[in-house]
Amino acid sequence: MTDPEKPVREIRINPIVPSESVLVATARGLRPKKAEAPAPRDTRAHVDTCPFCVGNEQMTPPAIGTYPDGAPWQLRIVENLYPVLGDDRENPNLSFGLQQTIDGYGRHEVMIDHNQHGIAVHEMSEQHLALLFSTYRARMEQLYKSNPRLRYVLVFKNFGPAAGASIAHTHSQFIATPVVPDNVQDEVENSRTYYEKNHRCIFCTLIDEALTFEATLYDRESGEIRRKLDVGQFVIERGKKFIAIKPFASRYEWEVHILPLAHQSDFLAVTPEDVADLARILRRTMTRLDAVLGGAQYNYFLHSVPHAPNYADCGASYHWHLEICPRTSIPTGFELGSGLFVNTVSPEAAAAKLRAVPLD
Numbered sequence: 142m143t144d145p146e147k148p149v150r151e152i153r154i155n156p157i158v159p160s161e162s163v164l165v166a167t168a169r170g171l172r173p174k175k176a177e178a179p180a181p182r183d184t185r186a187h188v189d190t191c192p193f194c195v196g197n198e199q200m201t202p203p204a205i206g207t208y209p210d211g212a213p214w215q216l217r218i219v220e221n222l223y224p225v226l227g228d229d230r231e232n233p234n235l236s237f238g239l240q241q242t243i244d245g246y247g248r249h250e251v252m253i254d255h256n257q258h259g260i261a262v263h264e265m266s267e268q269h270l271a272l273l274f275s276t277y278r279a280r281m282e283q284l285y286k287s288n289p290r291l292r293y294v295l296v297f298k299n300f301g302p303a304a305g306a307s308i309a310h311t312h313s314q315f316i317a318t319p320v321v322p323d324n325v326q327d328e329v330e331n332s333r334t335y336y337e338k339n340h341r342c343i344f345c346t347l348i349d350e351a352l353t354f355e356a357t358l359y360d361r362e363s364g365e366i367r368r369k370l371d372v373g374q375f376v377i378e379r380g381k382k383f384i385a386i387k388p389f390a391s392r393y394e395w396e397v398h399i400l401p402l403a404h405q406s407d408f409l410a411v412t413p414e415d416v417a418d419l420a421r422i423l424r425r426t427m428t429r430l431d432a433v434l435g436g437a438q439y440n441y442f443l444h445s446v447p448h449a450p451n452y453a454d455c456g457a458s459y460h461w462h463l464e465i466c467p468r469t470s471i472p473t474g475f476e477l478g479s480g481l482f483v484n485t486v487s488p489e490a491a492a493a494k495l496r497a498v499p500l501d
């Protein structure tokens with residue numbers, strides 16, 4: 142076993158996107174940033190003035206959909222009042238020289254995730270979380286079908302003021318764009334290159350490594366044990382169909398990724414059984430994060446294979462996943478200027494702490 146408490150100071154390369162590296166520096170004196178106490182989140186069940194609360198439906202644009210069918214609603218999708226992208230073309234494309242633009246065409250929608258105002262994901266029932274993720278799937282599919290120009294539908298959630306949520310009522314967002322976001326593009330292209338060389342999905346390889354609980358490196362000449370690697374130390378939760386992993390090169394101190402154990406490139410391919418297990422693993426993971434952080438505020442987002450012709454061959458090489466990024470510190474000038482993330486909690490120690498949370 143490697144000791145998770147051992148101080149670490151090393152630059153770790155993200156295996157999926159090698160151009161992205163993280164400085165893991167845990168020794169106290171090296172800490173370049175201090176954790177800010179996040180503004181407390183709103184935990185009230187109902188707020189009379191909240192546009193997303195039950196009874197205030199007239200305060201939002203008309204619902205695109207409510208779920209399950211019929212009242213009372215548990216989930217409600219509405220147009221974003223301040224969309225970052227829209228149907229219209231107010232500004233004609235006047236590209237000049239290096240100033241190239243693409244139409245800001247797209248869709249921006251909000252899903253009210255629960256009829257209780259301040260409920261957190263780990264407080265929602267597994268059944269509700271399954272409905273939430275099935276509805277992400279259903280709406281993503283509808284958006285892709287609505288216009289072939291849409292190449293990517295990003296589903297994400299900002300939870301708590303520290304994560305940039307402007308409305309306290311729990312909600313998710315869909316942003317459908319005619320371009321593939323850079324982060325997704327980097328993952329899709331690098332995993333395709335890996336597949337071309339190794340004929341294996343790099344995410345499946347990572348899962349296999351995570352499930353290899355111990356590996357021993359022997360010295361070639363003396364035959365003595367050089368190092369024992371405990372690779373399984375990055376596993377937070379393992380279900381029938383999903384696994385929650387603390388990435389070895391985590392950008393954020395408490396970042397956790399959830400992936401399907403069996404290879405699947407497109408989130409649209411999930412079955413109701415998949416979603417039921419995902420709901421369970423997510424609920425357990427969020428409970429652990431909330432217990433360790435004392436009220437987790439986070440962003441989570443789905444990364445799935447883009448619906449773009451140039452990525453039509455990525456079915457075997459890409460593997461969809463949910464990235465959960467709790468916000469415990471503000472990026473420093475060093476991070477913004479260098480692009481090098483600094484993580485002051487070793488991912489091994491973070492995983493050990495998360496695993497130690499007692500759950501029923």
Ligand SMILES: [Zn+2]
Pocket residue numbers: 187188191192193194195257258259310
């Ligand atoms: Zn509300």
Ligand SMILES: [Zn+2]
Pocket residue numbers: 342343344345346403404405458459460
């Ligand atoms: Zn895979």
Ligand SMILES: [Zn+2]
Pocket residue numbers: 328444462464
């Ligand atoms: Zn990703």
